[in-house]
Amino acid sequence: MKSLQLVMMLCVLLLQRGMGDEDVFPVHLMLQAAVGQEADRVQASCVPDAAAARWREGFTAAVETMMQKTKRTMQLGLASLARGVLMLLEESASCGDLVTFQQLKGQAKRLEVLASTRSLAGLDASVKYEPLKSLTVGGVDVHIELNALLVAWQMNRGPKEVGSTLAKFLADFSEDDAVQAGEVPDVPEEPVAAVQHRPGSLQRKGQFWTTMLNQALSRLSVAGDRPIVDACISDDLAGFHADRFDEAFGRMMQKTQRSMQAGLRLLATTVQALLATLEEGGHCPQLHSSQGVDRLRLSANRLETLVGTRSLINPGVKVKYEAMQMLTVGGLDVHLELNKLIGAWISDNRAEQVGDGLAEFFEDFNAKEETEQDTSNGQESMQDPELVRMMLDAVAAAGEGEVVNCFKIGQLEAFAHQVEGFFEHMLKKRRKTMQQGLRELADAVSKLFTSLPAECRELPGARAILQGASKLRKLTRMTLVDYGAYIKYEALKSLEVGGVAVHAELNAFIAAWKLRSRLEAGQPLGILFKRLSSITGHDEF
Numbered sequence: 001m002k003s004l005q006l007v008m009m010l011c012v013l014l015l016q017r018g019m020g021d022e023d024v025f026p027v028h029l030m031l032q033a034a035v036g037q038e039a040d041r042v043q044a045s046c047v048p049d050a051a052a053a054r055w056r057e058g059f060t061a062a063v064e065t066m067m068q069k070t071k072r073t074m075q076l077g078l079a080s081l082a083r084g085v086l087m088l089l090e091e092s093a094s095c096g097d098l099v100t101f102q103q104l105k106g107q108a109k110r111l112e113v114l115a116s117t118r119s120l121a122g123l124d125a126s127v128k129y130e131p132l133k134s135l136t137v138g139g140v141d142v143h144i145e146l147n148a149l150l151v152a153w154q155m156n157r158g159p160k161e162v163g164s165t166l167a168k169f170l171a172d173f174s175e176d177d178a179v180q181a182g183e184v185p186d187v188p189e190e191p192v193a194a195v196q197h198r199p200g201s202l203q204r205k206g207q208f209w210t211t212m213l214n215q216a217l218s219r220l221s222v223a224g225d226r227p228i229v230d231a232c233i234s235d236d237l238a239g240f241h242a243d244r245f246d247e248a249f250g251r252m253m254q255k256t257q258r259s260m261q262a263g264l265r266l267l268a269t270t271v272q273a274l275l276a277t278l279e280e281g282g283h284c285p286q287l288h289s290s291q292g293v294d295r296l297r298l299s300a301n302r303l304e305t306l307v308g309t310r311s312l313i314n315p316g317v318k319v320k321y322e323a324m325q326m327l328t329v330g331g332l333d334v335h336l337e338l339n340k341l342i343g344a345w346i347s348d349n350r351a352e353q354v355g356d357g358l359a360e361f362f363e364d365f366n367a368k369e370e371t372e373q374d375t376s377n378g379q380e381s382m383q384d385p386e387l388v389r390m391m392l393d394a395v396a397a398a399g400e401g402e403v404v405n406c407f408k409i410g411q412l413e414a415f416a417h418q419v420e421g422f423f424e425h426m427l428k429k430r431r432k433t434m435q436q437g438l439r440e441l442a443d444a445v446s447k448l449f450t451s452l453p454a455e456c457r458e459l460p461g462a463r464a465i466l467q468g469a470s471k472l473r474k475l476t477r478m479t480l481v482d483y484g485a486y487i488k489y490e491a492l493k494s495l496e497v498g499g500v501a502v503h504a505e506l507n508a509f510i511a512a513w514k515l516r517s518r519l520e521a522g523q524p525l526g527i528l529f530k531r532l533s534s535i536t537g538h539d540e541f
Contacts (some may be wrong), residue, residue, distance in 0.1 A: 024056075025056055025162075027055055027056065028044045028052070030162050030163040031047060031095075031163060032159075032163065033159060033160045033161070033162070033163025033164045034104065034166055035100035035101065036167070037100075038098045038099065041095055041096050042092070042095050042098075046094040046096075047088075048091050050091075051087065051092065054084075055087065056427075057427045058080060058514070059153070060429070060492075061080065061427070061510060062084065063154065063492075064492070064507045065077035065507075066078070066081075066146075066150070070129075070131075074129045074135065078115035078127065079111075079112055081111070082109070082111040083108075085104060085105075086105060086108050086112070089104060089108075106173075106174070107170040108173075109305065111137065111173045113301070113302050113306065114127070114137050115137060140173075145169040146169055148165045149162070149165040149166055149169050152165045154492055203238075203245075203345075204235065204242050206232075206234050206238045207230060208238065209228075209351075210229070210230055210232065211351035211352060212351040212354045212355040213228045213233075213355065214226040214228050214355070215356060215359070216355040216356070216359040217292030217296065217359075219355070219356065219360070220299075220359050221290065221292035222291060225286075225291055225293070227286035227290040231284075232281070232284040233278070237274075237277065241270060245345060247266060248263045248264075248266040248267040249267075250263070251263035251266065252338070252342065256323075257321050260321045264303060264307045264319065265307045268301070268307070271296065271300040272300045272301060275293060275296065275297050295366045296366075298365075299363070299364075299365040299366045300365075302330075303365045306330045306365075330365075334364050337360045337361040338361055340357045341358055341361045343357075344357045385412075386517070386518050387416060387518060390518050390521055390522035391406075392522065393519075393522025393525075393526065394522040394525040394526035395462055397461070397523040397530065398460075398464040398527070398530040398533075399459070399460030399462070399463065399530070406452050406453060407448075415444055415445075415447075418440065418444040419441075419513060421440065422436075422437040422438075422440035422441050422444070423437070425440065426506075429492065434489045434495070435476055435489075438472060438487070439472075439473070441472070442470075442472035442473040445466075445469040445529065446469040446470060449469065450466065461526065465533070468528075468529035468532030468533035468535075471533065472497060472529075475487060475497055475498050486498055497535065498532075498536070499536070500532065500534060500535050502531055505524065505527055505531050506528055508527070509521055509525050509528050512524050
């Protein structure tokens, strides 16, 4: 009888394992459903396994972040969803130049910008959310479409429904014809002949643009980058972009809402095209490592998106303009900065002055990292490495105590490497891999904190984290029979360890680490292990 029971248990375990291995979400089938008529061009061979795995993990984390149902987590989840789509489409380029791929990229790009404009105009500028009631992004209600996508994913309705609902959701961010959005048809734009200023002779020289760009890039970077050399920009290239600048400023000077939008968009696309040309030319090797270039490109990209999403919002919502009085883009007043730039250009000022104006204008759109911390820690916190600051937050969240000189960088880097490893196990969302991930997490935290000097280990926050790690280590080493009694896990729903629910706390740690930065992961890490320390019994002290 016992032998029969053992055989049956073994069969059940093998069956569960087999079902888990086969239950990998086929990302290429999801893409086929998303692209519709071009589905036959999307095959498994052109969607790399690594990219598919990254998309699955990222999308799962994004969904879990949104399911926390706060404005902040909704914003972060939407931005992560958009970045995941962009990554997957880029990595699947071998499927061919699909029209629908380009459409999806444009839609995801607009979603990413609109969902991450917090530093431009406040959290509610583009994303407005009331749990279970409404969600608007860029002025469009996407509550129903997003709900359909989340239900398809969480209820495991298969790749076809996930793909089709994803496509319908992203379609809300299309740049469709203005009439479909209730706008009046476009009035034909004024011809370039309406532009009264023509670039001076110096503005058509490569040396002028070299000096102007270096001045702007040095203002936009911490290190004062000046990566442009004379060989980068020919007189022909300078003349072409001088004409484009003049056209952009000329349209703005027509002093209408529509001409201002058109001019801003032309300025943004011209800057992006120039940077792309310089990078592709091969004459500017330092360009690829320039922080200033990255910031200028990002700023121009954001400006283009904010003034170009006309099907999402009526004219004037993102760009508000009153001639000679005000100009706001994405809720940010840029009237003075733009006036300075245009004035320097049309007055044929020195290249350095034009560069200063260019930097000041685009700096307004250089959205700061959402993870920037309050400067209350002063100069010391600004100098601390990211991982050290993360652990400061973890100890503070778990209790209290200052541990600035307790951690060694080498130990923290090893810990960070281990974090990536056990996240891979957890994100597979199976009971066995969750147990393995929790065990590795407990080991890593325990090893890190037991290596601290005695005076650091005695701090209340450090003691709480170490106690939580100790209890978690013991519970994750239970036998198979005991394991189900002490660790209860249901994918995407619940996780209990020793009778203590830690699903939300673990998700918060994973989301901060994977979606935002290590710097934001400290507080949720401390909260997680403080909660684990409350498990009754199982002490190893």
